[in-house]
Amino acid sequence: MSSNRAANTSVDVPRGLAGVVVTDTELGDVRGLEGFYHYRQYSAVELARTRGFEDVWHLLVHGELPDPAERADFTRRTTGLRRLPDAVRAALPAVAEATGHSGPLAGLRTALSLLGASLGFRPVYDIDADRRRADTLAACAAVPTLLTALYRLEQGLEPVEPREDLGYAANYLYMLTGSEPDATRARAVEQYLISTIDHGFNASTFTARVIASTGADVAACLVGAVGALSGPLHGGAPSRALDTLDAIGTPARIDPWIRERVLAGDRIMGFGHPVYRTEDPRSRMLREIAQQFGGPLVDLAVEVEHQVEAILAELKPGRELHTNVEFYAGVVMELCDLPREMFTPTFAAARVVGWSANILEQAQDSKIIRPAARYVGPVAPVRVPQAV
Known part of the structure; x- marks a missing residue:
């Protein structure tokens, strides 16, 4: 296909293909605005x-x-x-x-x-x-x-x-x-x-x-x-979310620890999701499972969740940020005695x-997935210099 033909058939999409529908599926769906999958x-x-x-x-x-x-x-x-x-x-x-x-x-x-x-x-x-x-x-x-x-x-x-x-x-x-x-x-x-x-x-x-x-x-x-x-941006977060709880340590340290990181613009592991704009339903269920075990770790996790949401409401009004699946997944796996290196x-x-x-x-579709990219390098063609 010529470059002109490719340009005529190309479609610009958001970075990371966010929200782009690429196929049909019967397996399931994530409805982020509803907090349902x-x-x-x-x-x-x-x-x-x-x-x-x-x-x-x-x-x-x-x-x-x-x-x-x-x-x-x-x-x-x-x-x-x-x-x-x-x-x-x-x-x-x-x-x-x-x-x-x-x-x-x-x-x-x-x-x-x-x-x-x-x-x-x-x-x-x-x-x-x-x-x-x-x-x-x-x-x-x-x-x-x-x-x-x-x-x-x-x-x-x-x-x-x-x-x-x-x-x-x-x-x-x-x-x-x-x-x-x-x-x-x-x-x-x-x-x-x-x-x-x-x-x-x-x-x-x-x-x-x-x-x-x-x-x-x-x-x-x-x-x-x-x-x-x-x-680490995909499957590596459960142990990192638990590391956050370790770093905080006690309920008294939650407020200063979280405020410092929010004001610095740092990411708080275990919070936020690229699809959900409300509470992650997986997190809700895993929180309930964790609370059935009880104990200091669970109490700290629940208090961290509450204070993070309150601090964000104060410092970043209008910014919705809730726990994702990794936050309470790490807690549940810790309570079930899984080593952290086995979380992911x-x-x-x-x-x-x-x-x-x-x-x-x-495999039922014989069409190969083959997207395009926009070339942004030096203008071509340029004559290849002779070797010295």
Whole structure:
């Protein structure tokens, strides 16, 4: 296409594609002005309150919530995929040693590539819908096993083999700690996982869909999504929000600490969201879960939330800024004894299901995602100088 033709067909859009609709989806939506988001036709928060992880996974993959027989069959299929191929398991110590300074999420990129090659994943362009679905189920089931094994290896511990008699969240905690979790903590983590499975066309989900539009295999799509999630502006905030609470320390320090940062124009981690203009519904639910545990950390978090909103109303009138999912997610995970370096990997253990559903949906469209850029460099063409 000539430059003139490209210029005539180009469309200017906001920076970061903010608000730009790039495709249709049946998977869900985020309605930021209402403070509401959903998976297919159901409120995501209501699903987190009332259903188990496998039910919601089934909903995104198959388009409907399972009946008891379908739940049993789906659970049997996915729990049977948790164990890693021998070649992948044997390679994990080397992966953990090479990426240990960067954490399990960095190792997951390599491990997913190994998994896809070991299981014979083929380009989604070349396989039918059933095989695509099978590949995503295998990848999603293996991600918690990969993440917990990499973490334990980095800590000098042996990986813990998965159990098929535990639900997705309980098995994740079991593989992480080596001990079966109590029901309260397992359910709290499960509700967090359900609430973060999908959330519109965020950066990592869009990345997965761009790669899927090329026809690449499921592992390649997921590796790209993990890379996007690893950025601190996307998936790295739960532990940073908890660091804010640590820095404040006591209720008496909240006001001066927050005022200093607001007046300096600094970002307060755990507050604000690019889509929501009201309270983040995930944060509301996680606050309730945290308050069921109670304790000094929860009391401090709630007081910080109240004072930040009050100080902003005073110093920045008209500026709405509420807690986002990361603020209370960090509190809940801390209360459930997850190490902070596993906060973002735990997010990935949930979001891999949403990524996979988006990969399956994108694979039905044969059109590659190929936007344009405006060239702003030196005027071309300029004669190339002869080499001296």
